[in-house]
Each structure stands twice: as structure tokens, then as C-alpha cells.
Amino acid sequence: MADIINLLPDNIANQIAAGEVIQRPSSAVKELLENAIDAGATEIQLIIKDAGKELVQVIDNGGGMSETDARMCFERHATSKIQSIEDLFQIRTMGFRGEALASIAAVAQVEMKTRKTGTELGTYIEIDNSAVKIQEPCQTAEGTSIAMKNLFFNVPARRNFLKSNAAEMRHIVDEFIRIALAYPQLQFVLTSNNQQLFHFEKGSLKQRIIAILGPHYNARLVTVKETTDYMDVYGFVGKPETAKKTRGDQFFFVNNRFIKSPYLHHAVMNAFKDLIPVDSFPLYVLFIDLDPAHVDINVHPTKQEIKFDDEKVMYAFVQSAVKHALAQFNVTPTLDFDLDPGIQQLDAVNKPFTEAQQNLSTHTSLYKTFSQANQAHMIDKSTNSSNLRHWKDLYEGGNSDRYTQEQPHLEHPDTVSKPAPAYDSQPQSTASVIDERWQDTAVDQKVPVQVHQQYILSQIKSGFILIDQQAAHERILYERYQRALQESPMPTQQSLFPQTLHLQPVDAAVISEMLPDLQLLGYDLEPFGNHTFIVRGTPADLQHNNEQASIEGLLEQFKHFSNELKINKREQLVRSMARNNAIAAGKVLAPREMQNIIDELFACSMPNVSPGGKFTFISFKLTDLARMFERGQ
Incomplete structure (x- = not known):
């Protein structure tokens, strides 16, 4: 053989x-x-x-x-x-x-x-x-x-x-x-x-980061540096305001070799917990130096995935180093009253609380009741009713003579008590707490109602429908942008003062590739060299005037679709614009705005689902309601 x-x-x-x-x-x-x-x-x-x-x-x-x-x-x-x-x-x-x-x-x-x-x-x-x-x-x-x-x-x-x-x-x-x-x-x-x-050019790590990401990061980087006998961690993390909705600005290097490590990324995310939204990703460029004997770099052909001999120690150390850096540089949400002159005009800020007023307030029975431990819900029945009637004076700086003269029956004309209605002693009825807007709109059954600033309720002949306002608007915009690419370009709102848009190199390449389609969709962009563009106009139907935020949001959505879906670039662009410009959940809509969404949605060729496949509305029939409430049984 x-x-x-x-x-x-x-x-x-x-x-x-x-x-x-x-x-x-x-x-x-x-x-x-x-x-x-x-x-x-x-x-x-x-x-x-x-x-x-x-x-x-x-x-x-x-x-x-x-x-x-x-x-x-x-x-x-x-x-x-x-x-x-x-x-x-x-x-x-x-x-x-x-x-x-x-x-x-x-x-x-x-x-x-x-x-x-x-x-x-x-x-x-x-x-x-x-x-x-x-x-x-x-x-x-x-x-x-x-x-x-x-x-x-x-x-x-x-x-x-x-x-x-x-x-x-x-x-x-x-x-x-x-x-x-x-x-x-x-x-x-x-x-x-x-x-x-x-x-x-040759320089420091911070200079290289700024050269790559842009000069606006100069004041937005926090230094990370921790040294032990086992390992060293150093580099920079971005302040919370630099966090984005998509990945791309996250760099880990082990012994100067770029790696991808979901485990260590999770450690950084934990360090940023409560500082950034849950669906955002912080900027970081972190270097880990340790003995090569503690790491195996040859577990993957590209050498971008490696193995540590003690991953738990690495996780804890990275998380601690980033947390320490953020705390050391006071990267926490703060209130700066100097920024708002309106706040400075408030009485609580510009009028001193004198020692006499302090003594006056702290000796009242109302103050004593609320200042005792575990007594905030208790009010002494023997408390003089006039003190309760004038509780606002504690905060409004009322006439102190009212209390010092001890005239419990002296009442200000504006605060004379009126006979209480007969039903005051009874529990408040459920009907009395119905949202006033519902009461206003319920008279005309055709007027749509917004539910929790997320859904639109509209009555139809067989019952009613509940519309997801964001998904519905996304479908409307998607078909509008499709028509702009295939039939007639969208109008452009020219900016009075054109803005300069500085992008990362990869993002600049994406925008350059999409320029012809962006012009059809209403964007007027002009390359300005060195990963920079001049923004001369944006689509006329955009509801905000921040051109830079509009384009950056579009880029984030585009990168999201690039990672998730196997669709062509033009389809990614249209979906990204629709997602980025759609009315978000939480936005209060007037009845006319809700009605426009309803009319435009059902004029779409495919009104029942968003471009991503989510339902835009759910219908409820009267027969279903009757069955749920056991009517006719």
C-alpha cells in the first residue's frame, strides 16, 4: 500500500x-x-x-x-x-x-x-x-x-x-x-x-493622544499612575463628559503591545460607574507593565488576545487605579453657582441669615417637631395652629414680630382660614388625582394623549392604538431620507456662522466616504484638511441647531450599525440619521405634534415596524377590553 x-x-x-x-x-x-x-x-x-x-x-x-x-x-x-x-x-x-x-x-x-x-x-x-x-x-x-x-x-x-x-x-x-x-x-x-x-513628532504620551484625538481633549484627560512590585498601570482616562455611545476610544497596552480585553474593559467601566450613562463608553489609553512570565501573548494569531496568570489581580488593580485617578482629580458632578447669575439673585444666596433669625426659627414648635430623630412624620396636635398656618415664614423671612409678640390669634388678611369642605376628613378619591391633561383631552375623543412622555394613545373605531413615539418617528424619517436619496434631495438650512468640525482620523475617513450621500440628505460639508470639515448647513427639518452634535451623533449611530448589521453603507447612513434625529422618549409633545406623527406614520409604506424591526404601535380592540373587564358575562 x-x-x-x-x-x-x-x-x-x-x-x-x-x-x-x-x-x-x-x-x-x-x-x-x-x-x-x-x-x-x-x-x-x-x-x-x-x-x-x-x-x-x-x-x-x-x-x-x-x-x-x-x-x-x-x-x-x-x-x-x-x-x-x-x-x-x-x-x-x-x-x-x-x-x-x-x-x-x-x-x-x-x-x-x-x-x-x-x-x-x-x-x-x-x-x-x-x-x-x-x-x-x-x-x-x-x-x-x-x-x-x-x-x-x-x-x-x-x-x-x-x-x-x-x-x-x-x-x-x-x-x-x-x-x-x-x-x-x-x-x-x-x-x-x-x-x-x-x-x-516625537513627544510625550499626552501629546501623542492629543495629536490623534484632537486639541479639545487637552483639558479633558485625567492622569492614571499606580506602581507596585507586581505591575505598573499608567496612562490617561477621559473625563466623564468625553464618554460616547459607541466604542472606539478605548486602548489597552500590555508591555507596549495593544490588546483587546473585555475583562479589563469591564474593570474600567466599573470605575466609571455612576459617572457616565450605562450605555456609554469612556475614553482611556492605559498601559500595563508586568513581568512577561505572568502573561501569555501567543494565544491568538494577531497577538491581540492574551492570557494573564492571575486575571482577578489585574482586574482589581486596574479598577482601583482608575478610581483613584478620578477621585484624586475631583472628577465628580458639581454645582457651580458662579455660572448662573440668576441663582445669585435668589434671597437664599444674597441675603444673610442672621443670628436672631436662626434663634427665632429654631425655637418654634414646628422646627422642633421636624428636627427630632424619627419624628419627621409626626406633628404635635397641641401645636398652635397659627404657627402651622405661617410655616412659610421659616423660609421666606417673614415678620419676626409675629412670633415675638405672641399673638396667636393675629392673622394676616391673606392667610385667613376658610371653612374646610365637608369631604376633607375623607380619603382623597381616585378620580381627583387623574392627570389634568387627560381630563382636558378626554372631552374630545379624537385628540391623542401622551402616556409617560413615551407613547401616544389614539382612539380608533374598533378600540385604540398605543404608538411608540420614538420608533414611529424613526420610521417616518427613514422613509423620508430614502426618498431624498432616490428622488429629490432634502433642503438645507444654511448656517449664519459656519462651524469647524474636528474629527478623529477614522471618523474623518467615514465622513469623507459618505459626503455625496450626506449632501443629498441636507448636510453641507466641505473638507478643510487635517481631519477637519467646515459645516455650512444641516438638514432643514432638524429640531436642534447644534451642527457638531448632530454630525457626531450621526457618526456614533453609523459606527453602531457598522458593528451590528451586515448592510451596505447607504442603508447604514439612512438608518443612522433616522435613529439620531428621531424624537426621543421623554420629550413632551403637544396634541398637534402627536397628530402629525400619527398622520405621517400611517402614510408610510411600512408603518407597523421601525427600520430596526421594532413594533411602532400596538392595537387594542373593544372586544379585548370587554373580555379583560369581564363585560357581558
């Missing part, structure tokens, strides 16, 4: 390895940038063309490689980082497995120029589909320049699975920013299609 097990050829083995290591252009960006850092570079340049599909090139001024090393680095499992099994548990470098360059060479055409520090000539190597085509001496600067061209040219099926250029570029920017945050002491430059997107 013939043997059937054979060793795979190197080029096939490399392609299989590349399936784990190089999933998209951003994967190659990550590996090449990490190699440049490990080479001791202080200046690193990343050049991208066609979102990495045509070219990914990294140029560094690191130590470079000799002729032999330049050839060996493209072999499988070739690394300078590990010599023995013990080294595997003391890794402090970024790359170490020796798979990156071999995997890149298996799925792309690679050109590399490198020159070792102190040598006169460098080495030029050209590799195509894992095969070395050219290797020769060359003139080049000290350091390494490696270019990956035509990614997946020999694996068409994988190339077809790549996303749009804008989507792939967002992944590249994500990887670039993570590494730039981890090494603020290095210079990083990113150029895409001959246009410079980022230029980060």
Missing part, C-alpha cells in the same frame, strides 16, 4: 501560514511596523497606495540587516528574538515568531532594501510568490525599506473578499494609531496615495 502523507512544499505552507497572519492589508502594516520598531528605528514612514492593495511600504532608520540576514528573514520560523525555550517566556519585542515576512512574501510581490549600520553597501532583494528573483548589492540609506506590492495577486479568491478602499483604509489607520500610541517617543508618518495623512 502506497504512503499518502507528504510534506507540503514551502510555497504552499507559507500561503497557509499567511491565511492566519496576513488577513488584509492592515495585517501587513502591523507586522512591518513592529519589525521597524524592533530594529531600533526612531523615524518610521508608512506609504500606502490603493488602501494597501497596490502598495504597503515601510521605511525606517533602524539597525538594518546584513546580506545573509536579509535573505534569511524571508524563511519560515526565522527570527532573531528567540534562542532557547526560556526566551519564549521573556518576550519584550513586538515580533518573534518568524512568520511575518515569509507570509507576506507568499501572497505578494516584495522588494526590500536594507543596509546595516556602519557598512558601505546595502542589499536589494526581490521576491515573487516566495521565490527569490533578485539579490544584489545596492546603494541605500541606513535602515530598511520594505515594499509589499499587489497583495493576494496569486490568491484571487482572497483578494475578492477585501472590502472597499475606504473600509480597508480605516483598518490600516487603526493599526497605525495603535502603534503610534504605544511609542510616542518615535516619529511616525503615514502617506496615502501621495497625500500625507499623519505626521506625529
